[in-house]
Amino acid sequence: MDSAGVAVRASDPRVTAESEVPRAAVGRRDERSLSVVGRHARLDLAFLYRDGRTVLAEAYAEPPFRVGRWFAEGEGLHMILTSSAPGAFGHDRLRQSVRVGRGARVRLTSQSAMQVHPSPDGATAHLQSSYHVEDGAHLHCEWHPLIPFADARIDQRIEVHIDGGGSLYWSDALMSGRQARGERWKFASLAHEIAVSRDGALEYLERYRIQPSELAVSRPWAAGDASYLGTTLMTGRPIEPGVAERLHIELGRIAGVRTAADQLDDRVLLVRLVTALGPAFQAARRCVRDRSASL
Secondary structure, eight states, X not given: OOTTSSOEEEEOTTSOTTSOOOGGGSSOOOOOOGGXXXXXXXXXXXXXXXXXXXXXXXXXXXXXXXXXXXXXXXXXXXXXXXXXXXXXXXXXEEEEEEXXXXXXXXXXXXXXOEEEOOOTTOOOEEEEEEEEEOTTOEEEEEOOOEEEOTTOEEEEEEEEEEOTTOEEEEEEEEESSOGGGTOOSOOSEEEEEEEEEETTEEEEEEEEEEOTTTSOTXXXXXXXXXXXXXXXXXXXXXXXXXXXXXXXXXXXXXXXXXXXXXXXXXXXXXXXXXXXXXXXXHHHHHHHHHHHTTO
16 A cells, blocks of 8 residues: 555565666556546556566556456466456546566456446546557457446547567457347447557557447448457467468357458458357357467
């Protein structure tokens, strides 16, 4: 607990001052006013490769963020990102920053789906994430679906900066709403952007805004009957010719899945998934994840 009694800072004692921990993560204080505690928050994580393994070198979390549990995976580390909040609300501004040092291998997952709640005044929830993958490092991110409730508004911005030979596995997902309640495409607005750059040059950009009141999302050639949408991006490792085609065919064998797998470059593979039902969606994501291990 820091001196303000609000934010939490954790540091691995095995990492010394010479470990090149980002200075911004050291000695940071929670300077939020009480009126925005729990609504405006940041999470900063720094991972390093030390003595043959990946360690969490520095962590700083402001509620509702929490420094989640982490587990060793060979020379790598798996951390579950957690939050004490029931989701995101209008006026929320939640920021997270993750740095993966040279040679480190990090897998990040979420504790559960991110629920986005409406605000009585129609305000937007803002989520901003930044990731820095250094040369020779690997970052694997796999997130539960984002679930926007009826009338909710969300703006989500993600930046991934990769140095040299760093590599990335990114898998995110979106649900049309609380499908079990018959709530599909009832949210007010969803803006999403992810930009991936390598050595300062843009490698991949995905940007869209969905406003169901202005666009019939369920029409054919749009989402159709789909309630689950997902994107998986793999970049940084050599991809053999024909991998995308074989993956496309294998995913097509899963009942209820519509998919497209494309090799955008000799080191960039993109997979898109849409399904009407959750079990088929999870099976397809699991298939992509399992096949990625052999690339």
